[in-house]
Amino acid sequence: MAEEMHDHDHGLAHDLAQIRTLAQQAVGRRRTLRLLFAAGGGALITACGGGSETSASSSSSTATTSTTTSTTTSTSTTTGGTSTGTCVADPTETNGPYPADGSNSVSGSVVNVLDDTGIVRTDIRSSFGSSSGTAAGVYMSVTITVVNVNSSCAPLAGYAVYLWHCTRDGLYSLYTVPGENYLRGVGVTDANGQVTFTSIFPGCYDGRYPHIHFEVYPSLARATTYANRVLVSQFAMPSAACSSVYATSGYSSSTSNFAKVTTANDNVFGDNTAAQIAAMTIAMTGDVTNGYTGTVTVGVAI
Template identity: 55%
Template sequence: MPHLPSLSPTAATAPAPAAAASPSTHTATSRRLALSALGSLSVATLWGCGGGSDSTSTDSGSSTDSGSGTGSSTGSGTGTGTGTTTSCSVVPEETAGPYPADGSTASNNTYNVLALSGIVRSDIRSSVGSSTQVSGVPLSITITLTNTKASCAPLAGYAIYLWHCTQDGNYSVYTSNNIADNHLRGVQATDANGTVTFTTIVPGCYSGRMPHMHLEIYPTLASATKAANKIKTTQLAFPTTLLSSIYSSNSGYSASVRNLASITFATDNVFSDGTELEMTTMQANTGGGYSASITISIAA
């Protein structure tokens, strides 16, 4: 197994993930293939919708949309369509960074957890075949995938590969240079509602990036075996205020407290042009952990 030089990020000391956030890394990747139509859209308050050439309007699921119209429209409109129009937009394309472990060039064409038996799983807190879970605040994240070309209909049978760093900012595989060390990585197929749910931990914040998760979308579960088959790569963002509270309350995230205090979405070179389509909703749950959810769309 080839040894990757200096690819062992730590949240405290300056880590390889900061290199993943450097302009030279990210600008080589198309940042916003789906932003060309944003100029014609109203403000996107919807986490999973807005920003792509296959968009109409932004709607879907954000409780922060207060819609404060004061009813000045006395409305003698004769239109027969009384239902709410369902619309959505393509989620932005983002870099996979240097840690995808998906058989791509970024993974030295060698590290490929997608080829491992057992990588299809919902609980990603341990490495495949291990019962030892990484430390961190429990998080359940639900991702719903919809189709901009079919009135935001759910996309069943697509595969989502999700990966992210530990509470102290390390990515598996690269930290140990060992493909068997693959915690916080997993693949699932979307159900009839276009949905997958992963059981994981709240990701840490390493130097140079806002907290995030990576994901790749594949057209089928059978095709989710190598990066060459992916049809979308993007990232998910999380509410800063809530993460700051979580980090401050849990000693395992002490480095994340410092790192988060030194960056904002405006200075993050992935999210600096907006997070409307990539921002999850997140709240505490009754089990002592947290739940997050997001709807994202592709042109399928």
């Protein structure tokens, strides 16, 4: 029988040549696929990588901006009636049992020194009106700067501040010293949001850290009753100054009381943050012989 011949049977040499051709084509196809994949993958990687870089760059930029902003606004500067920076909003605190702002009464009568002639004054060491006493103690001058925490710490001009505190023996005029009205006064802030009071360093009575009460009113005209106040709070006295003042003979009753209390365990200051306590504590310089000069900033949200 004759061997069947097929049109593709051209011998071993021809088959080997065909195999080499097919192999080369396969390699070519694989190389092409690799190149296409590399190009496509590179495009995908570039696209994804571009998004990541933008995001990272944006995050880095945000972080840098945030850090710069934090650094820039960590302090407040007041010049010629303008202010920039950040400030701490003073927390609302109790006006205590002896405010004399019309919110309570003594022996059935409402006590309100705010509507008395003579309450607007700088030096609050002496009584006014029909009273004539003067509170004894170490000299103290305090300048208060009132700012708006919602407007880059801009100073609030024309605001009224009512300030009061106890005697060196821990007593309050109009209440535990009913015949006097000293250590109370109202002042109006100037163009820089500042008002200064001259007084005596307050004593420390049992159960409370040394402090000064104050209320802020939107104007002098409205500083006639507690109902118009925009803030009621307290200042803390600096510990170092307290230790020095209470070592003097006139403050002997304050020594043991002060030894038992701190801002942390005080029933008023104790629930405040460290930043709030720092802002509420008066910065003071001076000594018991020449007296003390203090400054403090009050942040009000207007």
